[in-house]
Amino acid sequence: MTISVTGLSATRSGRTILHSTNMEITPGERVGLVGASGSGKSTLGHALVDTLRAQGQSVAHVPQSPDEALDPMRSMAFHWREAEGALDLPADNSRQQGLFSALQIEGGDLRKRPWGWSRGMQQRFVIAMALIGTPDLLVMDEPTSALDPVVAAGTMDLLDAYLPSRKTALLLITHDLGLAALRVKRLMVMEAGRIVEDAPTAQVLSAPRTQAAKALCAHRNWLELPC
Amino acid sequence: MLSVDRVSVRRGANMVLEDVSLSLAPSRTLAVVGESGAGKSTVINAVLGLVPCASGQITWNNAPVGLSRPALVMQEPRGAFNPRMSLRLSVMEPVTARGRAIDQSRLDRLCNGLEIAPDVLDRRPTEVSIGQAQRAGILRALIAAPPLVLFDEPLSALDAVTQKHTARLIAQMQLEEGFAALIVTHDLGYAAAFADDIAVLRAGRIEEVTASKAFVEAPQSNYGQILRDAAFALGALERVA
Numbered sequence: 001m002t003i004s005v006t007g008l009s010a011t012r013s014g015r016t017i018l019h020s021t022n023m024e025i026t027p028g029e030r031v032g033l034v035g036a037s038g039s040g041k042s043t044l045g046h047a048l049v050d051t052l053r054a055q056g057q058s059v060a061h062v063p064q065s066p067d068e069a070l071d072p073m074r075s076m077a078f079h080w081r082e083a084e085g086a087l088d089l090p091a092d093n094s095r096q097q098g099l100f101s102a103l104q105i106e107g108g109d110l111r112k113r114p115w116g117w118s119r120g121m122q123q124r125f126v127i128a129m130a131l132i133g134t135p136d137l138l139v140m141d142e143p144t145s146a147l148d149p150v151v152a153a154g155t156m157d158l159l160d161a162y163l164p165s166r167k168t169a170l171l172l173i174t175h176d177l178g179l180a181a182l183r184v185k186r187l188m189v190m191e192a193g194r195i196v197e198d199a200p201t202a203q204v205l206s207a208p209r210t211q212a213a214k215a216l217c218a219h220r221n222w223l224e225l226p227c
Numbered sequence: 228m229l230s231v232d233r234v235s236v237r238r239g240a241n242m243v244l245e246d247v248s249l250s251l252a253p254s255r256t257l258a259v260v261g262e263s264g265a266g267k268s269t270v271i272n273a274v275l276g277l278v279p280c281a282s283g284q285i286t287w288n289n290a291p292v293g294l295s296r297p298a299l300v301m302q303e304p305r306g307a308f309n310p311r312m313s314l315r316l317s318v319m320e321p322v323t324a325r326g327r328a329i330d331q332s333r334l335d336r337l338c339n340g341l342e343i344a345p346d347v348l349d350r351r352p353t354e355v356s357i358g359q360a361q362r363a364g365i366l367r368a369l370i371a372a373p374p375l376v377l378f379d380e381p382l383s384a385l386d387a388v389t390q391k392h393t394a395r396l397i398a399q400m401q402l403e404e405g406f407a408a409l410i411v412t413h414d415l416g417y418a419a420a421f422a423d424d425i426a427v428l429r430a431g432r433i434e435e436v437t438a439s440k441a442f443v444e445a446p447q448s449n450y451g452q453i454l455r456d457a458a459f460a461l462g463a464l465e466r467v468a
Contacts, residue, residue, distance in 0.1 A: 178462025
């Protein structure tokens, strides 16, 4: 189902931090939301998830750190049961095994609490939980920043392999244009609470129009920094 | 010259560093990279004497490292500051503890380069963003012109553009003042761009120490190659035509 929202906005302490924003994402589309710190990326991500949920659409959110999603006092099995319950889904061992296999966390002991798993496995578990209901849209907020590069690259590769067959669209929120360049087909660039550029990834990278996009492109590659 | 000579560190029954040898000359930058839990931060803790070495020796110019008054940029930006003090008091401690007067022009220059607004320093660590706290941590490390600076994931809370501005300021200060920099980082792009050498640590052991340009082209160890390829897959490194 195509994701379509209009008039997303947010204020904090009387100040507008997200100006009225419309967005449309087609099934299976891979979109990157990039911008500097404080540009409103995460605010837009939260507003989008809240609005879609209120509309009854199937959307899942993966936060930057697994600490935000997992209760240190609860077992991993508890988290899984709770996620299934929140979606009114019965326990389904084959679904669980399928997701664990796709994200390569079959070896995790569900009786343990989060800190009994490595950070990489925790983050993959959170992603697996997000995919339980085969959402129309998966919103991932800086999904790799807490992971070491080997685990991070592996996790993104696993998602690349898993999502297309489910037609689940991806909104990848990141300040890292290098990551987005490799993983999404369309880029939205945010600045001061507005989407200032929305175009195919290749077009933004080759001919950025706005100051925000130009700054990101100029600082995309560590080995080719502008003077 | 920092010399880490065949150092092992034990935690309980486990060896968290095993037979690690590294050297770092003034004006040079060494990046230590590796997976989570490899022992990267333990290297810094061992250099500072915060964890005891089970064997081996760590020296700066053949004397205990502590005598050189090294500076540290800690991994957890807000937790690195006393929550009851303003950032200004914390940032000035390396200067005041040495009984020196504050060099206002140096402070202004560093604040300018690190994009720290003057009023930010008058706030407490809980009243600033993580990125602001991280830049204040770098300011505190550089303010007293130390001969050795240890950076533990110094740019992790900054956005892509600010990361590069900050990295460039650190490199400029190093060029002018000649401090030795030991950087622990996940970010191979940063390591490749700003470090002279890259040391790959895995399960507490050094897999290789290679000049950074050579490392990007051809890591010497299998694990170094896995790390390098992961950085390419994440866009942290790009193949330059």
